[in-house]
Amino acid sequence: MSAPVKTADAYRLPTNVKPTHYDVTIRTDLEKEAFEGIVKIQIEVKEATATITLNAAAELQLSPATLYVSSSSQPITLSQASFDAGTQRVAYALPEELPANTKAELHVGFVGKLTDSMVGYYKSSSPGGIYALTQFEPTDARRAIPCWDEPLLKATFAVTMISRKGTISLCNTAAVEEVPKPDALTEALYAGIKEGEWVATRFATTPPMSTYLLAFANGNFEYLESNYVSPLSGKTRPLRIYATKDLIGQAKFCLEVTERAVPVYEKVFDVEFPLSKLDTLVAHDFDAGAMENWGLITGRTSAMLVDPNSLDLQRKMRVAGTQSHEIAHMWFGDITTMAWWDNLYLNEGFATVMGESIILNKLFPEWRVNSQFINDNLNQALRLDAKLSSHPIEVDVPDANQINQIFDTLSYAKAASVLRMLSEYVGEDKFLKGVSIYLKKHLFANSVSRNLWEGVAEATGRDIPKLMDPWVSKMGFPVLSVKETTDSIVVRQDRFLEDGPAKPEDNETIWTVPLSILSYKDDKPLRDNSAVLDTREATFKIDTSKPFKLNAETTGVYRVLYEPERLAAIANEAAKPDSIFSLNDRIGLVHDAMALAKSGHLKISAALTLVDALRDDEENLVWEGISDNLGIVRGTWWENQSVVDGLDAFRRALFGPLVRRLGFEYSGSDSAATTQLRTIAIKQAASAKDEEVVKVLLDRFKKFAAGDEKILSGDLYTTACVTAVKHGGQEGYDAVYKIFESRHPVASLHIASIVGLGAAKDSKLLDRTFDAALNKARAQDVLYFFSGLSQNIDARRPLRDFFEKNYDTLYDKFATTFTTKYLVSMTYSGFSSQTDLEHADRFFEGKDISKYNMSLAQAQDSVRSKIRWIERSTDDITQWLEQWQKTGTKL
Structure with missing residues (x-):
């Protein structure tokens, strides 16, 4: 008999009581690794109730609560409380019902331990000792204080921190001079203040905000300081790190x-x-x-x-x-906050497109982050969203225990890509005007998708909800198939899946697709941003006798499939020095070709021929897309040594000449593009076992390990460490291990050493790496070990064995964090055989996978798609590589 299906209400707090203000006094004892406090919560009774229910985690010890009702002079002691561990709720039974519109104040004391869990109020360690800080998103404020821990239930917060003298306390707001005097309830927390052993710091009251944004910290911190002058008010505000x-x-x-x-x-x-x-x-x-x-x-x-x-x-x-x-x-998130976690993408997608593209481009135009966005966000999103195990951007998550899983590529990168597409379609200025309208209408409040679309609609006069609804409420994205006549193209949309054409039941969505057609008109190239496909199929008039391309500048969230002759013509045009196809166009072409080859819409030989045609391209971001996709191909046929050897030879022919042209010396006078291209080329040539590149890297790393820190640029730390472990024998491994063991304060070098240790081939060295991951690594660094090991084809099955042997330990350590889903994905997504697929099914049978079921399903889908690709394309890739090796030139 199956369990009854729970409604959303079963996972949400009752709405009969609402908090309006929290007064928190918290005492942090770093020596005892503990904290204790009192919270006074002002509440409003919205509907008559005989119960007050709020969130508190099991590890937080609560004292009996007291309720002060504004209409009564007698406090009510609430000693009878029930606790639900599954929903992390405490419910206080009242002696009699409180009528609607009652105002009251709930007082609760609490005690907790500072653990290394990385959630709630936790401890971190440095060479100078431990310190404490918070991480409350999404649902871990309840591990530090009892509270109404849902984003819709905004309130103001006034925090007083009591800490040992000589430490610094931090909070959301600035410290104020006046510290409240202890009362009978908080007196015990102030012990030691008069003797000068402890200090109390009071912070200004916050604006209304959600509990997950509350933050405080205590420790031996130092800071750097600057300020900025508000362009709107002229006020000067301090900024500190x-x-x-x-x-x-x-x-x-x-x-x-x-x-x-x-x-x-x-x-x-x-x-x-x-x-x-x-x-x-x-x-x-x-x-x-x-x-x-x-x-x-x-x-x-x-x-x-x-x-x-x-x-x-x-x-x-x-x-x-x-x-x-x-x-x-x-x-976007703090002033205006999503009403519930199903709209997480409103926070994360917007912060991604603004923070990593639109605004960052204004700060560092030389980095060309709008083009980098295609590699880092758009293409990563399309890869994940091409799986049947994907989910809509706006995804139903009634159970708070599932929320960690949707902090993923879809909520960040796909949401950002969809917003970028909207911005390009309506124009960036109008898009940002719409955002401003939206924010001003929802200051210090909560919102849903519709509110943002209404703001952009007001700024543009367009029907934005109609355009955007399928992109956020439906799973997946389309592939546009292009057929052509002499004076027009016929464009059809179908859902794109990574392992082949979608079945009818998976192909019901019709998206409103901005086509952004680049073509010739009157012998001049013209980009048409007005063309939209909002039916299954439509015809568009263009001159097909000249070069053309859909999704100009690669701003759309879709793939484009051309007929073979047209793709070849596009590839030839893209390879020309004066091509009408821009940098963004060429990046998109590479990603589309490889994705379409994987799905069976295109032969992999055609995709590789496109890559080969671009070998003279000078743009680092095109090469980044090429290297990324060749890595995926190699990772698919990783157990076919003939294909691996052929791909390595192809990579050496592509990237070796770049290394020999650019060299190993980094200079502050180099352009960002030159620096990035050098880094990509050296990494790929070394990975492909280019003997000359490997020799130079080994020599440079040896000198670096001996103390010559200038011999290696930080951009090469990871490649050098991987090469030292992979080709440097015991000596190379020991040198990299020494860097790891030193816990080097330069984060990029420390992480490089961890990833490098995963490149070992010898089983004894791999065992040493596994031991370091389990027993010597910081909790936050374990995923870097898994990352390095998962990239090493010799370590894939040993990594799986390690994960399964230590599953209980790893799960207990990371179950409450974001890390769990990444460990599962990195351990299981790299395989490409039915045997490995069945192995995973057996291992997880009977286990509670609710914390990572999405990641596991996505990993299994990745394996299935690779199995299909190998079955479909092994003969084709083998023949292409054989032909390429015979000619040694472009095909």
Whole structure:
């Protein structure tokens, strides 16, 4: 007999009581690794009730609660409470029903431990000792204080932190001079204040906000400081980056990005930053990349720090993108917040497109982040969304226990790509005007998708809800098939799936598709942004005797399938120095061709021929797309040595000449494009076992390990460490292990050493890597071990054995974090045989997979698609590689 299906109401707090203000006093004892506190919550009774229900996690010990009703002089002691571990709720039974419109104040004491869980109020460690910080998104504020832990239930917060003298306490808002005097309830928390052993810090009351954005921290922090002048009001606001002493020297670049970005956001949104300061705290132990706590951004070292002594463009781009993303949230997410987690994409998709593309392009135009977006976001989104196990951007998640799973590529990258498509279709200026209208209408409130579409519709005069609804409410995206006559093209849309044409039951959605047709008119190239396909099939008049292309600038969230002759003509045109096809067009062509080859719409030989035709391209972002896709092909046929050898030879022929032209020396005077192309070329040539490149890298790494830190650019740390472990024998492995063991303060080098250790081929060295991952790594770094190991085809099955042997340990450690789903995905998605598919089915049979069922299904779909691709295309790829090796030239 199956369990009854729960309705959404079963997972949500009752709506009969609403919090309006929290007064939190919390005492942090870093020596005892514990905290305790009192919360006074002002509530309004919306409907008559005899029960007050709110969230609290099992590990938080609660004292008996007291209720002060405004209409009564006698407090009510609420000693009778029931706790539901599944929903993390505590329910207080009242002696008599409270009528609607009653106002009251609930007082609850609490005690908790500072663990290394990376959720709730937790501890992190540095060479100078431990410190404490919070991570509450999505549902972990309840691990620190009892509260109404749902985004819709906004309230104001006034926090007082009591901590040992000599430490620094931080919160969302600035500290205020006046500290409230202890009352009978909080007196015990103030013990030691008079003796000077402890200090109390009171912070200004916040605007209304959701509990997941509350943040506080305590520790031995240092800071760098700057400020900005509001372009809207002329006010000067302080900006600080906090970190421990060992890290603070690497925080300057992040502070500079903050200083430049905040005023740009104010002007774009036409809404002033509403808090009196903006801080950022860098953490040694952090589960996510970074977190947009209002006024107190937090993040891991790799997302916030740049070594000022090393040229490391990749790291600078990562830090700038991350910080700009989090600053976007100060408006989009913090001021205006989604009503429930099914609209998470409103937060994350928007912060991605604004923070990592639109605004970042204004700050660093030389990085061409709008083009980089195609590789980093659009294509990654299309890959995941091409699976049957995908989900709509706006996804139903009634159960809070499932929320962690939707912090994925679809909520971030696909949502961002859809918003980018909308921005390109209506024009960026009008799009941003619509966003400003939306924000102003929902200041300090909650919103849903419709509210954003209404704002953009008001700014543009267009029917935005009709355009956008299928893109956010339906799963998947279309492939546009193009047939042509002498004076027109016939375009048809069908759902695209990675392993073949969609079945009728999976092909019901009709999207409204901006076609963005680039063609010739009067002998001049013209981009038509008005053409839209909103039926299954339609005809469009263009001159097919000249070059043309759909999805000009690769702004649409779809693939395009041309007839073979047209694809060949497009490839020839794209290879010309004066081609009408832009950088963005060529990036998109590479990704489309490979994806269509994987799905069986196109022969893989045709996709490889397109790549070969682009071998003279000078743009790093085209080469990044090529290297990414060739890696996927190699990773699919990883157990076919003949194909692997042929692909490695092809990669050496493509990337080796680039290395020999660009060399190994990095200079601050190089353009960003040159720096990135050099990094890509060296990485790919080394991976393909180019003997000369491997020899140079081994020599340089040996000198680097001996103390010559200038011999390696930060951009090459990972490639050098991987090469040292892969080709440097025991000596190379030991040198990389020594870097890992030192816990090097430069995050990019520390992570490079971890990824490098995963490249070992020898089983004894792999065992040593596994031991380091399980017993010596910080919790936040375990996923880097899995990343390195999963990229090593010799380690795929040993990694799976390791995961399954230590499953219980890993699950217990990471079940409450985002990490679990990544470990599952990296362990199981790399396989390509039916035997491995069945192995996973057997292992997970009977296990509770509710924390990662989406990631597991997506990993299994990846395996199935590779099985189909191998069955369909092995003869084709083998013949193409044999022919290429015979000619040694373009095919």
